[in-house]
Amino acid sequence: MLELKGVSKSFVTNGERHEVLRNINLSVKDGEFVSMIGPSGSGKTTLFQLIGGLNELDTGEIWLEGNNITGERGHIAYMPQQASLLPWYSVKRNIALALQIAGAGKKEAQQQAEQWLERVGLAEYSDEYPYKLSGGMSQRVSFLRALLSPQKLMLLDEPFGALDALTRLHMQQWLLSIWEQNRRSVLLVTHSIDEALMLSDRIVVLSSHPATVVQEVSVPFDRPRSGELWSTAEFNELKQLIYGLLQAQGAG
Amino acid sequence: MDSRKRLWSSIWPPALMLLLIFIVWELIVRYELVYSWLIPSPIGVGQEMINSWSRLMEHWLATMQLTLLGFVGGALSGIALAMLLHFIPIIRRAMYPVLILSQNIPVIVIAPILTMLLGFGMLPKVLLIVLVCFFPICIAMLGGLAQIDYSLNNYMRMIGSNKWQTFIHLELPSALSNVFSGLKIAASYSVLSAVVAEWLSPKVGLGGFMILSSRGYMPERVFATVLLIVMTSLLLFWLVTLLERLCIRWRPRKEAS
Numbered sequence A: 001m002l003e004l005k006g007v008s009k010s011f012v013t014n015g016e017r018h019e020v021l022r023n024i025n026l027s028v029k030d031g032e033f034v035s036m037i038g039p040s041g042s043g044k045t046t047l048f049q050l051i052g053g054l055n056e057l058d059t060g061e062i063w064l065e066g067n068n069i070t071g072e073r074g075h076i077a078y079m080p081q082q083a084s085l086l087p088w089y090s091v092k093r094n095i096a097l098a099l100q101i102a103g104a105g106k107k108e109a110q111q112q113a114e115q116w117l118e119r120v121g122l123a124e125y126s127d128e129y130p131y132k133l134s135g136g137m138s139q140r141v142s143f144l145r146a147l148l149s150p151q152k153l154m155l156l157d158e159p160f161g162a163l164d165a166l167t168r169l170h171m172q173q174w175l176l177s178i179w180e181q182n183r184r185s186v187l188l189v190t191h192s193i194d195e196a197l198m199l200s201d202r203i204v205v206l207s208s209h210p211a212t213v214v215q216e217v218s219v220p221f222d223r224p225r226s227g228e229l230w231s232t233a234e235f236n237e238l239k240q241l242i243y244g245l246l247q248a249q250g251a252g
Numbered sequence B: 001m002d003s004r005k006r007l008w009s010s011i012w013p014p015a016l017m018l019l020l021i022f023i024v025w026e027l028i029v030r031y032e033l034v035y036s037w038l039i040p041s042p043i044g045v046g047q048e049m050i051n052s053w054s055r056l057m058e059h060w061l062a063t064m065q066l067t068l069l070g071f072v073g074g075a076l077s078g079i080a081l082a083m084l085l086h087f088i089p090i091i092r093r094a095m096y097p098v099l100i101l102s103q104n105i106p107v108i109v110i111a112p113i114l115t116m117l118l119g120f121g122m123l124p125k126v127l128l129i130v131l132v133c134f135f136p137i138c139i140a141m142l143g144g145l146a147q148i149d150y151s152l153n154n155y156m157r158m159i160g161s162n163k164w165q166t167f168i169h170l171e172l173p174s175a176l177s178n179v180f181s182g183l184k185i186a187a188s189y190s191v192l193s194a195v196v197a198e199w200l201s202p203k204v205g206l207g208g209f210m211i212l213s214s215r216g217y218m219p220e221r222v223f224a225t226v227l228l229i230v231m232t233s234l235l236l237f238w239l240v241t242l243l244e245r246l247c248i249r250w251r252p253r254k255e256a257s
Ligand SMILES: Nc1ncnc2c1ncn2[C@@H]1O[C@H](COP(=O)(O)OP(=O)(O)O)[C@@H](O)[C@H]1O
Pocket: A011, A012, A013, A020, A039, A040, A041, A042, A043, A044, A045, A046, A047
């Protein structure tokens, strides 16, 4: 599905060159949920921008479904940290816009948006403007928008980073339940080990300065997963393992 | 009901203020603190307004026609130029300083030049208003287009939106309230420039009527005309504000201060 082959990137600021990503190799299989976890400032957003085609890479290639998409835009569905809903469009039109830009017809896009809002119990918000939505509600819409986009791969960049702990927990459960019924390939960036373990099939642990792949940890829990998962011994063992890996980075 | 109450509460304070000014003014003239042939009394002006209402309306229609033509022309060309400069950055870099500079040329100076070049017809007058209106609109829109929200822009680019889609769905709506600020400034300018343009060939229009009345030593009539000009200016401003409310409905409305 997605394959990053030896991706490197450095930025030059004030004549000084610093390396952000070094030789990143990473893949996401069809219908797989992969999380990237790494220190803040390690270059996760930068990596997403490379996949999205907003920035040029120094070396390496990006392949999606057997095509080299290095430097091309429009191949991914995206959910950013801030909900980034257009304030002048209703919830329905915001979702529809993402589909339209991906090539869908306007009418068809709006119908699909409406159907899905109904299906996930948000029909009453369909015609609201974004300023009326709470943070959690905005993120739900933002997720739906990415989920409905026809692109095969979803990139989620710390989607719940700005939410309070309780809302965050609700959102994880919500996302999990929807995603498990509608499998898509997902690459998620997060700070939270719990979140990564709860949601993903595989976790990629990154170092920083420059970011390299330290280790990949596969998450063997069965799906559908329940909210009780976090209390099992296996969950906590994995948590310890990843915590250790990150700790070793942070100290360096 | 609620909006009517809000409207009312935004109307009465300035209305009361105006009334107060009129009363003081009337008293000043009554007690002959100034010569009444220099400054007419408000009641005199009111009477004159009633007496020459039909002639005033005739001239008002002419001025209104000129103003609207110029205003709409200025708005369209201002928006079009802003789009051009926005889409072709090299032109923006070349033109922007020139635009700012040209804003310093006063209308009073441009008017006779235009008349010299194009004669006394309708065209130089409309052109004058277009010129005056188009600067504030163009500059305001460019300002709006320069402050696009970073994360929204990033989102649009990530999902593969092209330049035109980004303009239609992000940049234009985002710059809309700036465009309306420009339109409001231009609305007031357009009435005033129409009046100045009419001074040049005082046949029809409030500007011409005013000049002729002042030459004929009719201060009441001059003041009545000025009053009508001010009210026209306010009317146009209000129309633009109304249009803005109709166009921008996606955010909580700010109370008028
Ligand atoms: N356009 C840019 N120019 C210069 N430096 C950048 C740019 N974008 C990101 N960086 C730098 O790259 C590093 C990684 O940033 P980022 O990808 O946002 O990290 P993360 O998302 O993992 O928190 C930071 O040190 C940041 O300063």
